[in-house]
Amino acid sequence: MAATVLERWLAWLEGVHPREIDLGLERITEVARRLELQSDPTPIITVAGTNGKGSTVACLESILQAAGHRPGAFTSPHLLRYNERIRIDGKPVDDADIVAAFEAIDRARGSITLTYFEFSTLAAVWCFRAAGAHPWVLEVGLGGRLDASNCLDPAVAVITAIDLDHMEWLGDNREAIAGEKLGIARPHRPIICSDPQPPQRIAERAEALPAPLHQLGRDYGYASGDGDWSWHDDHRHYAHLPRPEWMGDAALANAAGAVAALTRGMPSLGVDAASVARGLAKARLIGRQSRAPGPGGGWLLDVGHNPSAIELLARRLAAHREHGRVRMAFGLMARKPLRVLIERLAPVVDEWYALSLDDPQSHSAEAIERALADVGAVVIGRGDAAGARQQLEQRAAGSDLAVAAGSFRVVEAFMQAGVVPCNAGGSSRD
Numbered sequence: 001m002a003a004t005v006l007e008r009w010l011a012w013l014e015g016v017h018p019r020e021i022d023l024g025l026e027r028i029t030e031v032a033r034r035l036e037l038q039s040d041p042t043p044i045i046t047v048a049g050t051n052g053k054g055s056t057v058a059c060l061e062s063i064l065q066a067a068g069h070r071p072g073a074f075t076s077p078h079l080l081r082y083n084e085r086i087r088i089d090g091k092p093v094d095d096a097d098i099v100a101a102f103e104a105i106d107r108a109r110g111s112i113t114l115t116y117f118e119f120s121t122l123a124a125v126w127c128f129r130a131a132g133a134h135p136w137v138l139e140v141g142l143g144g145r146l147d148a149s150n151c152l153d154p155a156v157a158v159i160t161a162i163d164l165d166h167m168e169w170l171g172d173n174r175e176a177i178a179g180e181k182l183g184i185a186r187p188h189r190p191i192i193c194s195d196p197q198p199p200q201r202i203a204e205r206a207e208a209l210p211a212p213l214h215q216l217g218r219d220y221g222y223a224s225g226d227g228d229w230s231w232h233d234d235h236r237h238y239a240h241l242p243r244p245e246w247m248g249d250a251a252l253a254n255a256a257g258a259v260a261a262l263t264r265g266m267p268s269l270g271v272d273a274a275s276v277a278r279g280l281a282k283a284r285l286i287g288r289q290s291r292a293p294g295p296g297g298g299w300l301l302d303v304g305h306n307p308s309a310i311e312l313l314a315r316r317l318a319a320h321r322e323h324g325r326v327r328m329a330f331g332l333m334a335r336k337p338l339r340v341l342i343e344r345l346a347p348v349v350d351e352w353y354a355l356s357l358d359d360p361q362s363h364s365a366e367a368i369e370r371a372l373a374d375v376g377a378v379v380i381g382r383g384d385a386a387g388a389r390q391q392l393e394q395r396a397a398g399s400d401l402a403v404a405a406g407s408f409r410v411v412e413a414f415m416q417a418g419v420v421p422c423n424a425g426g427s428s429r430d
Contacts, residue, residue, distance in 0.1 A: 006095040013116045023146035028118045034108040043135040048144040048181040049160025052254040059258035063279030067271045072133030074124035079412045086124040101126040121148040145183020156265035157185040159193045163308040174199045190265040194257025222256040238273040242281040287411045290421035296396030302405040317348040324399030329388035331355030331410040346375045354382040385413035
């Protein structure tokens with residue numbers, strides 16, 4: 001099948017800049033200036049953090065729609081189609097709109113080279129402006145201070161949970177990483193922090209700017225109920241809020257941060273309790289402990305790929321083992337700590353399938369199998385997602401749970417192999 005115009009553009013973008021990741025704002029800021037994107041008065045909410053960005057954006061996006069707004073949302077990476085990254089009013093933009101954005105950026109950049117992600121960030125904002133989206137919600141790709149999204153000034157900066165990830169770029173401790181994330185904050189503009197155990201650097205940075213800091217547990221909070229939850233601050237209490245299936249205990253902190261961003265950070269948007277409830281009831285997020293139908297107890301798909309995310313997955317699997325066995329197909333990108341993640345999952349997984357991903361930057365199935373053997377794990381197979389699906393489904397009985405985890409690439413591969421999450425009608429990020 002011949003490649004579409006968008007596919008040809010995306011193939012070109014992958015090689016237009018000599019480095020895949022090239023942190024810095026000078027190049028993208030100049031192109032944004034030429035496109036007059038920085039002069040647009042539309043308010044922006046920028047979301048940074050190690051874990052929880054995607055669920056925060058999903059909640060922001062859905063609540064804003066419920067309140068009568070038409071938000072633009074930019075997230076990464078995508079699962080099946082590039083268009084998932086750029087959404088307006090909850091819907092991925094058309095190929096033609098993205099191509100028009102790429103053409104405009106290419107004309108404006110002149111001799112300046114941009115990375116794939118920088119092109120994508122500018123294309124999202126170009127599409128938002130062209131469509132009159134309001135407000136714009138931007139998910140940081142890597143870090144914050146030098147991320148492409150930081151070429152634009154946010155009205156509100158949201159900081160989700162901070163953990164050790166991408167340490168080669170951001171630093172080797174939570175304080176250093178927090179400092180990089182806080183680079184999205186601006187003087188006198190609200191910072192919403194939904195990390196329940198925030199690094200000290202967050203408060204220090206807020207005081208130095210200065211900027212008002214709204215901290216989970218101090219300025220606002222939440223409580224988990226039986227199938228619902230509540231949010232509160234010093235003069236509001238939203239009770240009996242819906243709790244979508246994908247929203248585990250950790251995601252509640254992210255949802256609470258989203259509510260705080262809209263009510264405390266941007267009160268002019270007119271978001272009230274009814275809007276919050278309606279929005280949360282419709283919020284969708286694929287790949288964060290997403291359930292999918294299948295033999296036995298069905299499937300659980302999870303993109304988690306760092307220690308904090310894997311810890312959350314391990315807790316869920318431990319609870320499930322009271323009802324049935326757990327079999328996992330596991331794949332991981334090469335820059336992630338394979339041994340560390342496997343050691344945390346090993347006690348809660350009965351049988352493993354070592355995945356081979358169609359990505360040269362991933363751990364090989366052989367390397368995964370060796371790491372599993374080192375911890376005494378039972379390996380039942382090695383190969384691609386289609387083979388893993390067949391093996392795990394054949395062995396399923398009773399309430400046994402099949403799991404595909406470790407990377408966005410893993411979830412993408414299983415969706416392509418026919419394992420479709422129950423909430424696949426919505427957005428796809430964390």
